[in-house]
Amino acid sequence: MSDVTAVPKQTSRRTVEIELGDRSYPIIIGHGLFDDGFIWSSAGEGDCAAIVTNTTVRPLYAESLAKAISSRFKRVIVIELQDGEVYKDAASLNHIFDRLLTERADRKCVLFALGGGVIGDMTGFAAACYMRGVPFVQIPTTLLAQVDSSVGGKTAINHPLGKNMIGAFYQPRLVVADLDTLSTLPARQFSAGLAEVIKYGPILDLPFFDWIEANIDALISRDPDALGHAIQRCCELKAAVVAKDEQESSVRAVLNFGHTFGHAIETGAGYGVWLHGEAVGCGMVMGADLSMRLGLISEAYAMRLRRLIERAGLPIVGPRLGADRYVELMGHDKKSEGGEIRFVLIHDDGHASIRTAPGAIVRQVIEANC
Structure with a gap:
């Protein structure tokens, strides 16, 4: 019998499929993914790509992403937002629209969400609304976003009376979770991501709960094998739920x-x-x-x-x-x-x-x- 608490050895790349018929898409998990030109072939091509990011992530990864996708798009623009949950609002959403309209982005423009859950949610909502829907790609750079918010197509902004109350279900073309981005994540942000890892155990997979308990120290120390396995398992569990209940009318609500x-x-x-x-x-x-x-x-x-x-x-x-x-x-x-x-x-x-x-x-x- 295999040891459920063991840490599987890291492979170069792991792929989890979200099965939604003609809107299915892969979640690609691994190291050095920005430099893998083959991955970006699923993102699309055309006149314009818009990278939506924030003031913290832009100097770290925006240039690398722009270089990675530049051969597929005639022009790549960067839309920078302020960093933080307090900016997940209508004003920031309108800033995205302002830039897209100023740049004359057409309905084939692909939006790239480069950041954590706030950026992913706002970019996805902007993509759902702009010209009644343009493609977008999720590139989560936080643990929380890699295991949860980038997967499944829930997009939203906050309202003073409630969190995520204004939004849409809108699926990305692709999710690229480059584990290298977690190396720059502050400890507090990393711990916050562990909450979304832990939640999957009690609601869906008790053996995974056992595994998290046995490997929590390895996860906290950002061991690559432990992280790769945890992120893959979380995405597998969420993918199975989303495939059954995309718009949270029944079983998907347990993820809350x-x-x-x-x-x-x-x-x-x-x-x-x-x-x-x-x-x-x-x-x-x-x-x-x-x-x-x-x-x-x-x-x-x-x-x-x-x-x-x-x-x-x-x-x-x-x-x-x-x-x-x-x-x-x-x-x-x-x-x-x-x-x-x-x-x-x-x-x-x-x-x-x-x-x-x-x-x-x-x-x-x-x-x-x-």
Whole structure:
């Protein structure tokens, strides 16, 4: 019997397919991908390519990407946005449109999202809207984006009343996850990404949860074999869910484990004060506590998840916004129906469900963890 805790040796390239009929596309994972000309043949070609990035990522990787795709496009423009969740808004979206219109980009222009989840979400939404839809490519440069936000076609901007409330489902042509970009990722950002890695275990794959526990130190130290395996497995799990439920009408919503509490933390604290992964990590602690109080998991399981999240360098106590404020903010969650808040809850046997919970118990969870 194979050891589920072992770290598979890194191969030069791993590919995961998103199966969506004529809108299927590959996720390519590996090192040195910017220099692989064959990869970019799937991105398209034409008169114009627009690289959308931010002030942090542009000096690191924009020139390399522009060089990699320059043989396929007559001109490559770079659209630079400010860095941070606070800039994931309508003003930044309009800045992308302003540049595209100024440059006379046509409907064959390909947008390249070079950055983390904020850049990926905004670029995808811009691509969905510009001239009623132009192609785009995801090039995630953060761990969180490589394992989650770049995969599956969810695009959005934030609103003062709620995170990701304005957006569209719009699939990219290609996702290129170059693991070399993680070498420049700050430790706090890296830990935030680990939250989205951890979430896949309790909701979809308990053996993977075991593997993460056994290899959390290797992941924190950015061991290439451990990272390559974790990113591949996360993408495989998400790809299978997206293929079944592209527009989150049913099973895909379980991928939001920790996000109902987490989005409330992000919005209530002010966008950018908590990183998305930090809020999700703390939200998972609260989600596990709620699952325990409802009798779905044991206290030992809830504590096991809490310890793993803490080992990953993530906060496990939420900001003191007050139970009323949490409930108000969670009421804007996209899973809410008929005015009732619905939570992703985990079960001892390794699956997740989506349901409402008694308000008194929800308040107990908030008061115990914030």
